[in-house]
Amino acid sequence: MSVHTATQHPGSLCYMVRDEIHKTEKPYFVYFPVDEFPGAKQTNVKFDYHDVGPSDIRGKTEDFKLDECGFEVVEFHSRFKYKDFNEFSKIENDYYKEVSDFLQDRMGAAFVQIFDCVIRRRNDQFPEKQFQNSDVQPVRAVHIDSSRERKMRRCKRALEDAGIRGGGRLQILNVWKPLRGPVRDWPLAVCDYRSCDDSDLTLVDQVYPNHYDEGTSLYFNSKHQWYFLSDQQPHEAFLMKMMDSDCQAADYCAHAAFPWKEAVKVEDMRESIEVRCVVFIKGDGK
Known part of the structure; x- marks a missing residue:
């Protein structure tokens, strides 16, 4: 789909700079405060901001398909109320099942394993302060979560643990939705996979208080086509591709939070939940 069929809105996105270092x-x-460690740096990465003008797909969501552009907007009616997302044990026991059942039905999946969940609640110091001891904040840097190698290892381990044998299609999908709406504060922007090139990607070490990961960041490319869903509501979820073993389909969806400069009557700071899932489809998955 061309960006000209959707309404563009002012908004900058944060890209990693190509640096000699x-x-x-x-x-x-480093995703925790490092002030107490002499000489320690939060990051060795520099950023640049580009006014890419994400295009609003409100009213045109049916034009964006998961296997073509790496994302799609789906209706996901959860039984969870806003207050229920304060109880993580309830999320693990009940919300996970809702997401798993939804993906099994929509994707025709034989197996779904949820391996991670992130709830983000923006505080009033973001984006000036992003690594303080507070709720997890929106991510402004354009990224694609873990590296492909780590994602493949996770998929294979999930199948081994479940005792699943035989061929099929492996995916890692993220289900992202707001906890309340309409979202006008730092909405999620997603990039069309077809506008990306693998040379735009670079691996990044991610150091957390209790574990290490390897993520993927992006360098700026003027060909990137960005989209968002204006006034997104809790029943409207982004289904995003993080990996796909089918080489004929979109493999990933770069994404980031962005400041929607034209938003009116911004009353609530953004709160969202993102669930990351291993999805296995028997056979060729087509």
Whole structure:
């Protein structure tokens, strides 16, 4: 779909800068305060901001398909109320099942394993302060979660643990939705896979208080086509591709939060939940 069929809105996105230092030092982020460690740096990555003008797909969501552009908007009516998302045990026991059942039905999946969940509640210091001891904040840097190698290992381990044998299609899908709406504060922007090139991608070490991961960031490319859903409501979810073993389909969806400059009557700071899932479809999955 061409960007000209959707309404563009002012908004900048944060891209990683190509830096000479990364020829000898791998890019990294530390996702906790490092002030108490002399000489420690939060990151060795520099950013640049580009006014890409994400296009609003409200009223045109049917034009965006998961296997073509790496994302799609789906109706996902959860039984959870806003207050229920304060109880993580309830999320693990009940919300996970809702998401799993939804993906099994929609994707025709034989197996779904949810391996991660992130709830983000923006505080009034974001984006100036992003690594303080507070709720997890929106991510402004354009990214695609973990590296493909780590995602493949996770998929294979999930199938082994479940005792699943035989061929099929493996995917990692993210289900992202707001906890309340309409979202006008730092909405999610998604990039059409068809406008990306693998040369735009770079691996980044991610250091958390209790674990390490390897993520994927992006360099700016003027060909990138960005979209968002204006006034997104809790029953409207983004289904995003993070990996797909089918080489004929979209493999990933770059995404980031962005400041929607034209938003009116912004009353609530953004709160969202993102669930990350291994999905296995028997056979060729087509």
